[in-house]
Each structure stands twice: as structure tokens, then as C-alpha cells.
Amino acid sequence: MSLRATTAAVLAVTAGAAFAGEVTAERLFVSDRDQPKVTAVDPASGRILDTFGIRGPAALYRSASGQTVFAVQGDAGAVTAISTGIAIEDHGDHGDIHVKAPSLTGTEIAGKAPSHLVEHDGMFAAFFDGEGTARLFPETVALAGAPATREVRAPAPHHGVAVPYGAHVLLSEPNADDPKALPVGIRIVDAAGAPVGDIAACPDLHGEASSGSLVAFACATGLLIVTGGGDAPEVRHVAYPADLPEGKSTTLLGGRGLQYFLGNYGPDKVVLIDPTAEADAFRLVGLPTRRVTFAVDPVRARYAYVLTEDGVLHRLDVLAGRIDTTLRVTDPYSMNGHWNDPRPRIAVTGEQIVITDPLQGKLHLIDAASFTSAGEIAVTGKPYNIVAVGGSGQTHGDGHAAGHDHDHADDRIYRGHFEDAEIADRTLSDWAGDWQSVYPLLQAGALDPVMAHKAEHGDMSAEEQKAYFETGYRTDVERITIDGDVVTFFRDGQPVTARYADDGHEILTYAKGNRGVRYIFRKVDGDAAAPLFIQFSDHRIAPGAADHYHLYWGDDRATVLRELTNWPTYYPASMGTDDVVREMMAH
Incomplete structure (x- = not known):
């Protein structure tokens, strides 16, 4: 479809939102079995x-946020990032949705034979089998569009996997006698790649998943279950x-929604696994013929789906441990x-199962509710792997990202x-949430429109503006989360956490x-690497939720107060690049 038609489709969604207040936007992303392409589809229309x-036929993975595929x-030796064009901000009592055209982000991570891609706690690990590198x-x-990656290496190339896990990485251990064989266990490594503890045995390791706070690996002997520990993750x-x-x-x-794992087990069975059960943790479910593919339902937590080679879709009641209804589909x-011959795959949207x-x-x-056919969509070529993204939220017709106030109550x-x-005390709750640094966006050129806009209304050229903000935004802390009195700083994905208490405010x-x-908070407990003082500036002088902020930090309160040239700036992590650009231009 042409860009013009794509833009029209997006505008149709957002225009309706301006009047209706709440919309649902969903998209399917489909790779081709033989051709180097990914197709974006609107399932509603x-x-x-x-x-x-792209460079070659692809397996598809979606992020937990749904913003990236x-x-x-x-x-082809590449991992390519696609912006889905849908971002949903969770505000507790409601969600705001931002919709734009899907697009290639420009991010391509190259390496030899990439295989598994795993997300955990906001970090991704792409494992390259041909290098043994994550x-x-x-x-x-x-x-x-310009990611800086951190590498963790296994002892040898192998068909493996890596899982980011807080300050550690769970890294598959190759078979020393036969690198072509499946891994033999999991090695825990720290931020520097150094081993922590002994290797956890997991013969013939293949298969990994997360459910709630748990990570599981499938072994020939059972499952390894990983949970958060003190100095290191705990493995059982x-x-x-x-x-x-x-x-x-x-x-x-x-x-x-429910904490369980679903696995294949032989050609004509699946197994439901309750990782917390003292007994009967494994429940086998037999199928009438061999299994082709299966999926869990992220919306209707009670259900999962299995397609068998006769073209029949089976709905699995997870709680009852049985198939409760079927439908012939293909x-x-x-x-x-061959294992990779073209065969169906499953994705689940808010209202539909798509095969x-x-x-x-x-x-x-x-239709997921009635479990009846709801139509077909033609896709050229051989549509193969598929993921679904999207959801519902409120949107606004003011031309800005939803949920953010641009009149600032009092511009003065x-x-x-x-x-x-007029100044009043504030608490850390004003800055609660998950925040992204805008410095990587500046480095990637994504904020060039903002610099041009500022040049039109200021006394510096766009190049001078960019140099000024290069100094102002510079930081190696790409993400900050604030939950209650706990603040976590992420450098290269590695967390440093501390608790902070109010230490007053200062007028500059x-x-x-x-x-x-400057609203100031002092560390009362936590990691030694966390700063002793953090100081917020967000142009407000009384309680109110921040839509962005500048943060200063260090171990000397007075020295931090004197810092006026470097002001690392953070916007909600749920906002896409275009939303950040619009927000900045509105200030």
C-alpha cells in the first residue's frame, strides 16, 4: 500500500479518537516463508x-510493550527492528494510546546466525549461534534507530540463548564435547561477563519462557526455574x-495472567506446568493427531490454543487441563x-485468534469469544510467522501526545x-514511573526536527542548538524507574537501586x-553505586505529576546544585520517538 493510503488509515483511527475519547488499535505483523519481507495488517479492516x-525470511518477536517487532x-545474519506505530501509556486508572504509521526504525543488529531473541525487564538479548555471542x-x-549493544560471550558458538535478568545474564552453556549438540546448562554471568556460581545443569536445553516473575528453561530432565535472589538469581x-x-x-x-508454562511433549501432546505446585506440577493433554503450533492467550488468561495437522484448532482450558472446543480452520x-516447511502459526489479538x-x-x-470463523485476509506470498500488537486507550484531539498538559496551568x-x-513541597510520587533518556534520540538524529524548530524561534542555528543539547542531555543512564521511594538507574541495562527520602528544595x-x-532527595539505603543525592527540575513548583523532567545527581548536595550545563532529561518510556518530538516542540 502507498504511504498516502497508510497515512489515511492512521488518520482515520486518530480522527475518530478525537471525538470518541477511547479507541482500539490493533496490528498484525506477518513474515513470509520464502521472501525477505514483513507485512503490516490492520485486522479490523x-x-x-x-x-x-528486510534481508531474509524472518522469525518475528514482539516486545512486551507492543511498540516494537x-x-x-x-x-541473513540480521535482527531488524520495526516500530509498530502503537504505543499505550498506563496511567493506572486509564491508558492513553498513540497511533501512527508503522515503520522501520533503522535499527539492524548484525552477526552470524542470530536465533533466539529474549526480552526480560525491558532489556533484549539477541543470541548469535554462529558466534556464541549475545x-x-x-x-x-x-x-x-542506532542501538549501542553490550556483548556477553559463551565459551563457544552453539545453538543457544541468553536472558537478561536484572544485573545478570542467564547464558546457555555449550556442550564441550560437541558444539553442534544442544547446550548442557545455564551459566549466570555478571555485568562484566564474569561467571557467578556454578553452571546449572540442563541437558539438551532448548526452550525458554517467562511467566510473571519466573523464567524457565526446558531440559531433557525437566525444567530449570529461575527466580530473583540476593546477590544472584536462584535456580532450581x-x-x-x-x-x-x-x-x-x-x-x-x-x-x-495465570502463572504457568505450556510446552510441547512428543508429537501429539502438550504439557501444562505449574512451577509452584508441590505435586502434580505436570499435566499432559493428548491431541487427536500431531501438533503443528500452539499459543497462549494473553487476554483471556484461562485459554491456550493448539493447531493440529488436520487443520483443526483446539481451545485448551488451562485451569481444567483439557480441550473444551474445536474448530476446523485450514x-x-x-x-x-522439514521442521521449517511452511506451516501455520498463531497470534492472538484482543478479540480474535489469527492463523x-x-x-x-x-x-x-x-472470533475468540464465540470460537467461530470471523473471515479471512489475503496476504501475498506465503504468510508464515505472525505477531499481534495493540489494545485500547484514550486519545485526544489536541494534536499532542495523549495525557499530557501543555498549557502548564500557568505559563508564567x-x-x-x-x-x-507559591512554592510547595513535593514527593517522589510526582516522578513515579518508567522513564527513558532522550540523549540516545539526540545522538541518532531523531530530534533534528526539534533543533530546527528551536532555530526558527531562537538566536542559534540548528547545529548550534544540537551542540547545546548534546552537552545538556549527555548521560550514560538510559532509563530510570521510580516506584514509591525506590529509584533504579539503568546503565547498559544494568540496574543500580536505592531508596530516597525528601531532603527539601532549593530555589535557583x-x-x-x-x-x-530543585526538589532534592537523599539516599537512605541501597546500592553503593547509587548517587547520594538526586535533584529534580521539571518547571513545576507545587505537587503535580511530571510529564518529563531534568535530573541532577551526585554525592555532594552543594556541588550538584551548581550544575547548570548538564541536565539529563527523561520522558515516559512508553512514548515513541515521534511523541517525544511533538512534546518538545510544544514547549
């Missing part, structure tokens, strides 16, 4: 929004019971032949002209005669 050329192209990066940097082994027939899981999915797809049909060039839509105060009597008078207020 059946419209093809865009088709993106990653195309992992093993034979490259780690946060989503915000991938969306900016849950063995297959003796009464389970011979077999093992090699693919795991994690439940959403022609038969035999499981004889690719590569030999027929179509997507089948199934925002510009730094106020009386001392600037050279131009305007003033500002």
Missing part, C-alpha cells in the same frame, strides 16, 4: 498497511515425574518433512517567574533573571 523489505533473520540492548534505544530444577511417558519439552510458552498440513495459511496466502480470523511559572509563597536564580526549583 483487512487492509495491508505497509510491507517492509523484531525480525530475526538467521540466514548482544543486549533496551527497547528505547532500538526504537531510536523441577524434574519430570516418573509416571510421565518418555519425552521432553523443546518449546515453552509462558502464561499471561486444509491439512502434514508434519512430515496464517502459507499455502493459501491468507490469514484466518476466529513554567517560564520561571513566581513568588516564593539564573543569569537571565528567571528562577527554578
Whole structure:
């Protein structure tokens, strides 16, 4: 579809939102079995929004936020990031949704034979089998188009996996006797790549998933379950019971809403795994014929779905541990032949189950509530791997990102002209949330429109503006989370955490005669690497939720107060690049 048609489709959604207040926006991203492309589809209208050329046929992974889809192209040696164009901000009592056209972000991570891509706690790890190397990066940097990755290396190339886990990485251990064999366990490494503790045995490791706070790895002998520990993650082994027939899981999915894992088990069974059960942790579910693919439902937590080679879709009641209904969807797809032959895959939206049909060039839509056919969408080529993103939220017709106030209640105060009597104390709750640094966006050139806009209304050129903000925004802390009195700083994805208490505020008078207020908090407990003082400036002088802020930090209160040239700036992590640009231009 042309850019013009794509833009029109997006405008149709956002225009309706301006009047309706709440909209639902969903998208499907479909790779082709043979061709180097990913197609974006609107499931509501059946419209093809865009088709993106990549380097090779791809497996697809979506981020937890739904803002990014990653195309992992093993034979082409590349991981390509695609912006879905949908971002949802959680404000507790409601969510704001931002919709724009999907697009390539410009991020491409190269390496030999990429295989598994895993996200955990906002960080991604792409494992390159041909190198035995994992490259780690946060989503915000991938969306900016120029990611700086951190590498963790296994002892040898192998078909492996890496999972970011707080300050550590869970890294598969290759078989020293046969690097072509499956891994033999999990090695925990720290931020510098140094091993922590002993290797956790997991023979024939293949399959990884997260459910809630748990991470699981599938082994020939059972599951490794990883939970957060003190100095390092804790790993325990849950063995297959003796009464389970011979077999093992090699693919795991994690439940959403309910904490469980779903795995394959032999050609014609799946297994439900309760990692917290004292007994009967494994429940086998037999299928009438061989399994083609399966998926969990992220919306209706009770259900999962299995497609068998006769073309029948089975709904699995997770709580009851049984198939409760079926529906014939496609022609038969035999499981004889190569594992990567074109066969259907499943994705789940808010209202529908979607199944690719590569030999027929179509997507089948199934109404999730009634479990009946809801139509088809034609997709050229052989639609193969598929992911779904989107959801519902409020949107606003003011031309800015939803949920943020641009009149600043009183522009006089925002510009730094106020009386001392107007200043009031504030708590850390004003800055609660998950925040991204805008410095990577500046470095990637994504803020060039902002610099041009400032040049039109100021006395510096766009190049001079960029140099000024290069100094102002510079930081190696790409993300900050604030929850209650706990502040976590992320450098290269590695967290440093501390608790902070109110330490008053200070009024600063600037050279131009305007003033500002620094709200100061002192560390009372936490990691030694966390700064002793943090000081917020967000142009407000009384309680109110920040829509962005400048943060200063260090171990000497007075020295930090004197810092006026470097002011690392943070916007909500849920905001896309275009939303940040619009916010900045509105100030």
C-alpha cells in the first residue's frame, strides 16, 4: 500500500479518537516463508498497511510493550527492528494510546546466525549461534534507530540463548564435547561477563519462557526455574515425574495472567506446568493427531490454543487441563518433512485468534469469544510467522501526545517567574514511573526536527542548538524507574537501586533573571553505586505529576546544585520517538 493510503488509515483511527475519547488499535505483523519481507495488517479492516523489505525470511518477536517487532533473520545474519506505530501509556486508572504509521526504525543488529531473541525487564538479548555471542540492548534505544549493544560471550558458538535478568545474564552453556549438540546448562554471568556460581545443569536445553516473575528453561530432565535472589538469581530444577511417558519439552510458552508454562511433549501432546505446585506440577493433554503450533492467550488468561495437522484448532482450558472446543480452520498440513516447511502459526489479538495459511496466502480470523470463523485476509506470498500488537486507550484531539498538559496551568511559572509563597513541597510520587533518556534520540538524529524548530524561534542555528543539547542531555543512564521511594538507574541495562527520602528544595536564580526549583532527595539505603543525592527540575513548583523532567545527581548536595550545563532529561518510556518530538516542540 502507498504511504498516502497508510497515512489515511492512521488518520482515520486518530480522527475518530478525537471525538470518541477511547479507541482500539490493533496490528498484525506477518513474515513470509520464502521472501525477505514483513507485512503490516490492520485486522479490523483487512487492509495491508505497509510491507517492509528486510534481508531474509524472518522469525518475528514482539516486545512486551507492543511498540516494537523484531525480525530475526538467521540466514541473513540480521535482527531488524520495526516500530509498530502503537504505543499505550498506563496511567493506572486509564491508558492513553498513540497511533501512527508503522515503520522501520533503522535499527539492524548484525552477526552470524542470530536465533533466539529474549526480552526480560525491558532489556533484549539477541543470541548469535554462529558466534556464541549475545548482544543486549533496551527497547528505547532500538526504537531510536542506532542501538549501542553490550556483548556477553559463551565459551563457544552453539545453538543457544541468553536472558537478561536484572544485573545478570542467564547464558546457555555449550556442550564441550560437541558444539553442534544442544547446550548442557545455564551459566549466570555478571555485568562484566564474569561467571557467578556454578553452571546449572540442563541437558539438551532448548526452550525458554517467562511467566510473571519466573523464567524457565526446558531440559531433557525437566525444567530449570529461575527466580530473583540476593546477590544472584536462584535456580532450581523441577524434574519430570516418573509416571510421565518418555519425552521432553523443546518449546515453552509462558502464561499471561495465570502463572504457568505450556510446552510441547512428543508429537501429539502438550504439557501444562505449574512451577509452584508441590505435586502434580505436570499435566499432559493428548491431541487427536500431531501438533503443528500452539499459543497462549494473553487476554483471556484461562485459554491456550493448539493447531493440529488436520487443520483443526483446539481451545485448551488451562485451569481444567483439557480441550473444551474445536474448530476446523485450514486444509491439512502434514508434519512430515522439514521442521521449517511452511506451516501455520498463531497470534492472538484482543478479540480474535489469527492463523496464517502459507499455502493459501491468507490469514484466518476466529472470533475468540464465540470460537467461530470471523473471515479471512489475503496476504501475498506465503504468510508464515505472525505477531499481534495493540489494545485500547484514550486519545485526544489536541494534536499532542495523549495525557499530557501543555498549557502548564500557568505559563508564567513554567517560564520561571513566581513568588516564593507559591512554592510547595513535593514527593517522589510526582516522578513515579518508567522513564527513558532522550540523549540516545539526540545522538541518532531523531530530534533534528526539534533543533530546527528551536532555530526558527531562537538566536542559534540548528547545529548550534544540537551542540547545546548534546552537552545538556549527555548521560550514560538510559532509563530510570521510580516506584514509591525506590529509584533504579539503568546503565547498559544494568540496574543500580536505592531508596530516597525528601531532603527539601532549593530555589535557583539564573543569569537571565528567571528562577527554578530543585526538589532534592537523599539516599537512605541501597546500592553503593547509587548517587547520594538526586535533584529534580521539571518547571513545576507545587505537587503535580511530571510529564518529563531534568535530573541532577551526585554525592555532594552543594556541588550538584551548581550544575547548570548538564541536565539529563527523561520522558515516559512508553512514548515513541515521534511523541517525544511533538512534546518538545510544544514547549
